[in-house]
Amino acid sequence: MADRQTDNKIHGKLIICTYPQPEPDEFSVQLEKAGAKVLFMPAIEIRPLTCQLPKQLSDYNWLVFTSKNGISSFFNQYQPAANNKVAVLGEATGSELNNFSLNANYTGTGRTGADFAKELKDVIHPGESVLLVLGELAPDTIQQELQATNSVDRINIYQTVAPDHFDPECVELIESESYDLMIISSPSAIKNLYLAFREKISQWRVISIGKTTTAACRNLGIEPLTTAKDSSYKGLAETTIEYLQHQNI
Incomplete structure (x- = not known):
C-alpha cells in the first residue's frame, strides 16, 4: 500500500x-x-476467432495458454477432454481458467513466453502431444522449443485489432x-x-x-x-x- x-x-x-x-x-x-x-x-480490441481443431481434443495430452484472452475465447467454444492437462502462463491466466471451473496442472512464472517455453520442456514429457492456444500475433517461441521432442499443433483463437x-x-x-x-x-x-x-x-x-x-x-x-x-x-x-x-x- x-x-x-x-x-x-x-x-x-x-x-x-x-x-x-x-x-x-x-x-x-x-x-x-x-x-x-x-x-x-x-x-x-480482442475478438474471438472460430477455428477448426487439427485433431480431437482427446488426442492432446496438454493444452497450453499464454493469456486470459486465449482461455476465455477457447473455453467459450470447447469443452476439454478428460485426459487434457492444462498449462498456463501466469497466475492471472490461471484465474481466468478458474472461471470455467478448471484448474491448471502447471502455472508458469508469468514473465515472458520465452521463459515459459523453457519451463514447459521440464513439465511436458517427450512424446506427449500439445495444443498451443494463442492469439494470432503470438510468436512461435513455444512451438519451436517443444517441437523437437513433442507433437505440437497451434490454433489462433483470438485476434487483436485497433478499436x-x-x-x-x-x-x-x-x-x-x-x-x-x-x-x-x-x-x-x-x-x-x-x-x-x-x-x-x-x-x-x-x-x-x-x-x-x-x-x-x-x-x-x-x-x-x-x-x-x-x-x-x-x-x-x-x-x-x-x-x-x-x-x-
Whole structure:
C-alpha cells in the first residue's frame, strides 16, 4: 500500500490506461488508492476467432495458454477432454481458467513466453502431444522449443485489432498533452496509438508492462519512462507508484 509521502506525490496525477479494463483491475485500484485519477482508453480490441481443431481434443495430452484472452475465447467454444492437462502462463491466466471451473496442472512464472517455453520442456514429457492456444500475433517461441521432442499443433483463437474509435475525453487530453502518464501493456497498443497520434504528440509519457512492449516502443522511436519489473497489472502499479514517488512530472 502506498505511504503518505507516495500519496502526496501521486495525488491528482492523470493516468490513461490503454488496455481493455479487466475485472478486477489491480492497476487502477492501487493508483486510485494513492490519489491518482485513472481513465481508460483501450488501444486494442480482442475478438474471438472460430477455428477448426487439427485433431480431437482427446488426442492432446496438454493444452497450453499464454493469456486470459486465449482461455476465455477457447473455453467459450470447447469443452476439454478428460485426459487434457492444462498449462498456463501466469497466475492471472490461471484465474481466468478458474472461471470455467478448471484448474491448471502447471502455472508458469508469468514473465515472458520465452521463459515459459523453457519451463514447459521440464513439465511436458517427450512424446506427449500439445495444443498451443494463442492469439494470432503470438510468436512461435513455444512451438519451436517443444517441437523437437513433442507433437505440437497451434490454433489462433483470438485476434487483436485497433478499436474503431478512441474515447473522446482521453483523445482531447492526449492531444493537448494534459495527461501525466499513459500505461502501455502490449506491442499492439503502442503501434495503434502511434498510428493515431504520431502527428499530434511531441513528447510520449508512457510506462511499459515489460521488455517486449518496451522493445516495440523503441522501434517506433518512443522511449518509455520506465518498464515494469514484473509483467502484470500489479507489477505495473508498483512500478508506476515508484516512478511517481521519485519524479516531478
